[in-house]
Amino acid sequence: MKPLRAIAYARKHHPRFIEELKQFVRFPSVSNQPRHARDLHRCAVWLAGHLRRIGMEQVQIIPTGHHPIVYAASRESSGRPTILIYGHYDVQPAEPFSEWRTDPFGPAVKDNNLYGRGASDDKGQLFTHVKAIESYLEAEGKLPVNIKCIFEGDEEAGSSRGLAAFCRRNRAAMGVDSVVMSDSAMHGYGRPALGYSLRGNVRFELEVLGPKRDLHSGNFGGAVHNPIQALCEILASLHDSEGRVAISGFYDRVRECSAEEREYMKKTGLKDVGILRDAGVRSEWGEPGYSAYERITIRPALTLNGIRGGYQGSGVKTVIPSRASAKISIRIVPDQDGAEIDRLLRRHIARVVPATVSVELRMLAAANPTQINRNHPALRAAEFAYEKGFSARPVFLRSGGTVAAAGIFQKTLGVPTVLMGFALPDDRLHAPNEKFHLPNFFQGIETSIWYLAAAAKLRQGRRAIESQTTHRQGERA
Amino acid sequence: MKPLRAIAYARKHHPRFIEELKQFVRFPSVSNQPRHARDLHRCAVWLAGHLRRIGMEQVQIIPTGHHPIVYAASRESSGRPTILIYGHYDVQPAEPFSEWRTDPFGPAVKDNNLYGRGASDDKGQLFTHVKAIESYLEAEGKLPVNIKCIFEGDEEAGSSRGLAAFCRRNRAAMGVDSVVMSDSAMHGYGRPALGYSLRGNVRFELEVLGPKRDLHSGNFGGAVHNPIQALCEILASLHDSEGRVAISGFYDRVRECSAEEREYMKKTGLKDVGILRDAGVRSEWGEPGYSAYERITIRPALTLNGIRGGYQGSGVKTVIPSRASAKISIRIVPDQDGAEIDRLLRRHIARVVPATVSVELRMLAAANPTQINRNHPALRAAEFAYEKGFSARPVFLRSGGTVAAAGIFQKTLGVPTVLMGFALPDDRLHAPNEKFHLPNFFQGIETSIWYLAAAAKLRQGRRAIESQTTHRQGERA
Numbered sequence: 001m002k003p004l005r006a007i008a009y010a011r012k013h014h015p016r017f018i019e020e021l022k023q024f025v026r027f028p029s030v031s032n033q034p035r036h037a038r039d040l041h042r043c044a045v046w047l048a049g050h051l052r053r054i055g056m057e058q059v060q061i062i063p064t065g066h067h068p069i070v071y072a073a074s075r076e077s078s079g080r081p082t083i084l085i086y087g088h089y090d091v092q093p094a095e096p097f098s099e100w101r102t103d104p105f106g107p108a109v110k111d112n113n114l115y116g117r118g119a120s121d122d123k124g125q126l127f128t129h130v131k132a133i134e135s136y137l138e139a140e141g142k143l144p145v146n147i148k149c150i151f152e153g154d155e156e157a158g159s160s161r162g163l164a165a166f167c168r169r170n171r172a173a174m175g176v177d178s179v180v181m182s183d184s185a186m187h188g189y190g191r192p193a194l195g196y197s198l199r200g201n202v203r204f205e206l207e208v209l210g211p212k213r214d215l216h217s218g219n220f221g222g223a224v225h226n227p228i229q230a231l232c233e234i235l236a237s238l239h240d241s242e243g244r245v246a247i248s249g250f251y252d253r254v255r256e257c258s259a260e261e262r263e264y265m266k267k268t269g270l271k272d273v274g275i276l277r278d279a280g281v282r283s284e285w286g287e288p289g290y291s292a293y294e295r296i297t298i299r300p301a302l303t304l305n306g307i308r309g310g311y312q313g314s315g316v317k318t319v320i321p322s323r324a325s326a327k328i329s330i331r332i333v334p335d336q337d338g339a340e341i342d343r344l345l346r347r348h349i350a351r352v353v354p355a356t357v358s359v360e361l362r363m364l365a366a367a368n369p370t371q372i373n374r375n376h377p378a379l380r381a382a383e384f385a386y387e388k389g390f391s392a393r394p395v396f397l398r399s400g401g402t403v404a405a406a407g408i409f410q411k412t413l414g415v416p417t418v419l420m421g422f423a424l425p426d427d428r429l430h431a432p433n434e435k436f437h438l439p440n441f442f443q444g445i446e447t448s449i450w451y452l453a454a455a456a457k458l459r460q461g462r463r464a465i466e467s468q469t470t471h472r473q474g475e476r477a
Numbered sequence: 478m479k480p481l482r483a484i485a486y487a488r489k490h491h492p493r494f495i496e497e498l499k500q501f502v503r504f505p506s507v508s509n510q511p512r513h514a515r516d517l518h519r520c521a522v523w524l525a526g527h528l529r530r531i532g533m534e535q536v537q538i539i540p541t542g543h544h545p546i547v548y549a550a551s552r553e554s555s556g557r558p559t560i561l562i563y564g565h566y567d568v569q570p571a572e573p574f575s576e577w578r579t580d581p582f583g584p585a586v587k588d589n590n591l592y593g594r595g596a597s598d599d600k601g602q603l604f605t606h607v608k609a610i611e612s613y614l615e616a617e618g619k620l621p622v623n624i625k626c627i628f629e630g631d632e633e634a635g636s637s638r639g640l641a642a643f644c645r646r647n648r649a650a651m652g653v654d655s656v657v658m659s660d661s662a663m664h665g666y667g668r669p670a671l672g673y674s675l676r677g678n679v680r681f682e683l684e685v686l687g688p689k690r691d692l693h694s695g696n697f698g699g700a701v702h703n704p705i706q707a708l709c710e711i712l713a714s715l716h717d718s719e720g721r722v723a724i725s726g727f728y729d730r731v732r733e734c735s736a737e738e739r740e741y742m743k744k745t746g747l748k749d750v751g752i753l754r755d756a757g758v759r760s761e762w763g764e765p766g767y768s769a770y771e772r773i774t775i776r777p778a779l780t781l782n783g784i785r786g787g788y789q790g791s792g793v794k795t796v797i798p799s800r801a802s803a804k805i806s807i808r809i810v811p812d813q814d815g816a817e818i819d820r821l822l823r824r825h826i827a828r829v830v831p832a833t834v835s836v837e838l839r840m841l842a843a844a845n846p847t848q849i850n851r852n853h854p855a856l857r858a859a860e861f862a863y864e865k866g867f868s869a870r871p872v873f874l875r876s877g878g879t880v881a882a883a884g885i886f887q888k889t890l891g892v893p894t895v896l897m898g899f900a901l902p903d904d905r906l907h908a909p910n911e912k913f914h915l916p917n918f919f920q921g922i923e924t925s926i927w928y929l930a931a932a933a934k935l936r937q938g939r940r941a942i943e944s945q946t947t948h949r950q951g952e953r954a
Contacts, residue, residue: 216907316842
């Protein structure tokens with residue numbers, strides 16, 4: 001059955017949908033800044049209320065050890081497949097505030113874009129599904145599948161901490177056939193992409209400790225190893241001069257892509273020139289032997305997300321600081337494993353750290369990579385939905401980002417996750433002036449509507465689905 | 478004439494002197510933080526008023542391009558030598574505040590120490606001379622020499638910016654025979670030291686620019702050269718693995734010390750074990766072939782005073798930042814020159830900077846090194862004064878620190894500067910919990926009184942003095 005009335009309903013209510021999304025973006029739900037804990041809870045309450053209003057049932061705000069999960073389910077109808085829609089209502093910090101042209105939490109529409117922190121990642125994308133459900137229920141009277149919604153508040157804090165426990169507890173009750181989430185990017189405007197692979201992410205803080213107190217650089221400069229310098233030396237040792245990660249054993253478990261897949265990626269994937277243009281850099285960098293697109297998808301990467309030490313203010317303070325630290329994140333690919341990467345990094349640092357300082361390495365969070373068979377029926381349903389929603393056939397895409405939740409669903413529910421992204425490459429996720437392109441919001445809603453319609457037939461191939469699921473953590477390919 | 482009445486007066490008024498010094502320390506006169514500009518002016522007004530009250534004349538607050546100079550002169554008596562007393566009323570920033578056990582600008586006395594930012598550097602040391610002048614004037618009725626005071630507010634901002642112009646303008650009017658300043662450390666309690674050599678200091682800010690905006694490390698990690706990483710690579714390249722500065726040509730102009738002087742330094746100078754203990758580090762580091770004491774005095778040093786880039790807050794933000802920067806200071810020794818060091822550093826960075834990022838190197842300030850002949854009569858007068866004030870013969874000391882003013886006096890007034898320090902090695906200059914040891918305050922006042930008495934005979938050897946002055950900037954030894 002074609003959901004044409006739902007489509008018509010959605011088209012009619014664009015202006016209200018935008019206003020509602022603006023309300024959603026207005027909450028500064030920054031999950032990794034403790035001062036915003038209350039804002040996360042207020043945001044969860046708002047979202048739960050909204051789900052109730054559009055006709056979802058069993059709406060609950062579920063406490064976790066950290067920020068709550070918003071859960072909802074449609075009225076159960078037996079014999080139908082059950083789709084879990086996942087999203088996250090928390091956002092990245094907005095810092096540096098000075099680089100925003102609009103208030104990050106005062107959403108503004110300009111040139112067909114909605115600007116604000118979380119506009120795209122992930123409030124806007126999450127909201128496409130909420131509006132699809134509303135359109136279906138209002139216009140068609142009932143949903144073609146059973147729907148469960150899990151909208152969490154811990155994604156940007158790195159670990160989806162409460163999610164794994166919640167899924168384990170409710171696995172049987174939920175009876176999920178497959179998961180869909182929209183928390184990734186398309187290839188460009190009008191060029192949809194279906195993610196079938198995500199990198200994992202292992203996050204560390206490395207601190208170098210030197211003198212017991214800050215020292216005057218005149219009185220001690222030249223005779224004391226400076227923690228900033230030692231930190232730089234250690235960090236510089238993590239790559240070789242060509243851009244390879246120089247941690248011994250780092251690449252040992254990286255599953256090599258087949259020549260066919262690399263060929264497909266080359267044909268359908270992001271072009272290097274586009275990646276560099278989006279990044280705003282003049283020249284390429286990275287592991288030799290791979291294109292920029294391959295470097296950010298099929299290859300692991302070590303990036304430094306922050307560094308600090310000594311005097312940070314204006315002017316000069318001639319000090320040798322007592323400590324310096326850096327934040328490191330390592331994007332890993334199948335079949336690398338977070339725990340093993342932790343061991344390898346510790347061994348590397350122990351080998352290079354000079355005797356003149358001491359170091360502390362803290363692992364902050366770890367999410368493993370995931371990968372789904374490209375022929376999975378849930379992916380085929382999503383492909384159909386994109387063709388309807390965007391009048392364009394999606395390419396199958398590997399993503400360089402990480403969604404810890406996908407790994408958790410695979411592990412705890414035993415089902416694959418369809419990564420149906422609606423963001424654009426220049427949406428500035430995690431950066432100042434994040435935006436969501438409103439045409440993508442509208443076409444995303446229609447794509448979600450078509451996906452729900454197509455997913456009604458999903459269970460027919462359930463056994464086949466499960467046997468094709470690829471999630472080979474820790475296994476050598 | 479022995480200044481015994483002045484000494485007796487000083488001893489009688491210790492408690493009041495402490496209270497006055499506390500008033501002085503209370504001003505947050507942080508010269509390199511623009512928000513404190515008004516506090517510097519208030520501090521200058523307080524100091525000028527104090528100088529007037531103790532009987533100094535021609536007291537003026539002299540505007541400069543930056544923070545004002547407090548100037549004062551004693552009633553002129555012809556035929557006597559003129560001593561210029563120099564000090565600075567500005568202080569280093571107090572950050573990080575959290576590491577102070579007392580309010581940095583709420584001075585507190587504990588265990589015979591006065592704690593507070595500037596207690597030792599340089600308000601306390603400057604004040605020894607002010608209280609010596611007061612004691613002389615009150616108890617003896619007149620001073621044995623003509624005195625000019627220059628107390629500036631720009632020393633910690635790196636350049637003594639207004640000082641050079643002021644000295645050039647007033648050179649003839651001041652007719653100074655020699656300069657004395659107390660802005661350096663003794664060897665230990667009861668072990669006075671007379672500085673005859675200072676390192677210069679050339680300060681830079683290095684910024685690495687990468688992508689035009691912060692990027693999501695998932696979407697771009699592995700394909701974009703991270704500015705933090707490039708900065709670390711550049712900074713790590715500034716030293717070789719043994720601790721030498723690896724900038725080509727860096728050591729070419731370093732004047733080698735004679736074997737005799739190194740022997741004298743070894744006998745009289747700081748012991749390495751003490752330097753490391755004061756620094757609170759377990760193991761030595763630095764240029765091979767030199768002791769720790771030599772590394773911080775006769776050898777140049779490059780230190781990193783601060784670094785920053787990316788996300789600095791709590792938790793994680795998986796970003797590739799658009800920029801990262803570091804503050805670098807290079808302590809130089811005779812006959813190195815600030816302008817040449819700037820050229821060499823630029824050449825080095827241009828050679829090592831990868832094509833994937835761009836860099837900006839800004840020189841913030843430069844002060845050249847100075848050195849005085851150890852037989853200069855002004856040093857001998859100071860030696861006598863220390864023997865009286867501390868009942869101990871001072872050693873002649875090279876200092877690793879920098880006093881831009883000493884270079885300026887040499888260049889503009891053509892006279893040497895006696896470095897008569899009263900700080901202790903553990904006074905935590907520039908660090909949290911800075912203190913001034915009160916017995917040193919009291920004995921410093923007496924030393925200054927004896928110095929003024931001895932300096933009365935200074936002019937007799939003036940011609941000899943000038944011929945012995947050593948200040949060989951840019952000249953090869």
